[in-house]
Amino acid sequence: MRQPRSLRIFSAIVLLAVGFFAFFPFYIMFKSSFESSAEILGHPFTLLPENGFKWDNYVTIFSQYPILKWLTNSFFVSVAVIAGNLVFSTCAAYALARLEFRGRNLLFLAVVSTLILPIQVLVVPLYLVVNQIGWTNNLIALIAPNLVSPFAIFLLRQAFISIPKELDQAAVIDGCSRLGVLVRIIVPNALPSLATVVVIKFMWTWGDFMWPSLVLTSSHLKTLPVGIATFAVSPSLTLWDLVITASVIGSVPILILFFLLQNYFVRGLMQGAVKG
Template identity: 40%
Template sequence: MSITMTGRAAKGPATRGPAADGTAPRRRSRRPSPLHLVLLPLSLVMVAPLLWMVLLSVSTKEETRRFPPGLPHGIEWRNYTGALADAPLAHWLGNSAIVSVSCVAGNLVFCSLAGYAFARIRFLGSRALFVAVLATLMVPFQIVMLPTLIMVRAAGLTDTLGALIVPNLATAFGVFLLRQFFTTVPRELEEAARIDGASRLRILVQVMLPLMRPTLATLAVLTFLQTWNDFLWPLIAVQNPDHMTVQLGLQTFQGAHNTDWPKLMAGTVISQLPVFAMFFVAQRFFVRSVATAGLK
């Protein structure tokens, strides 16, 4: 009887009831931290450009040119309809979606394979090769821009969506991020799968990948943000308006002597809606990955 009662007591939550010394359990304080006095102004500084962009998108041309600037007297929803009517913004959004989703899928597949190989498979020169991959992170894109363009032309992908997709199917950062995660997974899980006759690929797909959903979500969000907001590489690789991405197409609202700021800001707001949706959907996995990044 005493053993049963002891077992039941051991299963009960440790936080209920008074402590062993008779004192009540300490509750977490809900008072704001003094650190918030610093974080709140910084958050306002970061949000200010976004709010100003939204205000300009619902203003008139005259209101955007006045000094000092102020709040609009009304809401001009016609700027959004005008941005969609004056330019093929929907088509450019579709191109950006195709390029971004393809790059995300490519990074999840190829970086997973490369990261697992660097973390678990020992071959001649594996460490030196991994260091060489990491070294590419210190090389600015402006240096490799011209060689990449030459290779794209040699592959016959000039002025196509493939020119925007193929060079970004795998990144050194993605390989490094997933490799670091694979090193934190206990080898006993793989050894148990190997005893059952599973191959390397099956272990990766059925054992490792289900454990790394937060890390994969983090890589997907970062890759999507980078690809969706990229401007320099599409500017060089694409000339046909039918193959432009949304960031490249927004420059058509800017002229040599005049810029339609309300429509430009309206188009920018529309172009950022998929980014916000992507982040809010994957925010839970993103925060979990950051919180557990240093845990073994």
């Protein structure tokens, strides 16, 4: 049924307004990356840089700070965490969705229950474990605890349940093993949910500050968020021009990944909502 023209116009206006308010902070951040700290904190507010678009902040960051190393560390950790989740969380979700065993629902409830725990509750015991193993000041301390995600297990399990079991049975008749069913049937039909896991885990890992700041002490191991914190020279002095510029640089990979996978991302969030 075709919507009335007035309703379509109203919907367009609302969407434009929401888009403007969502985009405007990003524009201000981008604009501020071309200004000095004095201009950023000065008055009155301007929509364009007072002295034009100057690249001094970007030159300073790339020439005087190891931001490429920070980006490399963040990228390495993020890719490793995503790879781990695509393997381990997928296998765990498949077991909870397809395998019949005693205590399956109770185990799934336990996994989901961990989602309500704030990360601050886990920091101290997790740090003690990492310290005992000898992983402090090592990037593996950022990777190993995040190789499996309760959120990823929950999302993928719901997506797997929505896939008809008849496809599994047909594959088994054709000679597929459990692993073959997972790789050839389940995974191809759950690509949107897998893409959603990739986007969300990349965002969480790329932007994580608290845990890396606790376990990393060497400057050459810093991730981007921890590196940005070095621009806070003292409690009373923060180099806001460099903070904002580094934030702009750090947001580029997230935006690229989201735009590449945005169609899968939306479908992935909806995939498990039909059944299960």
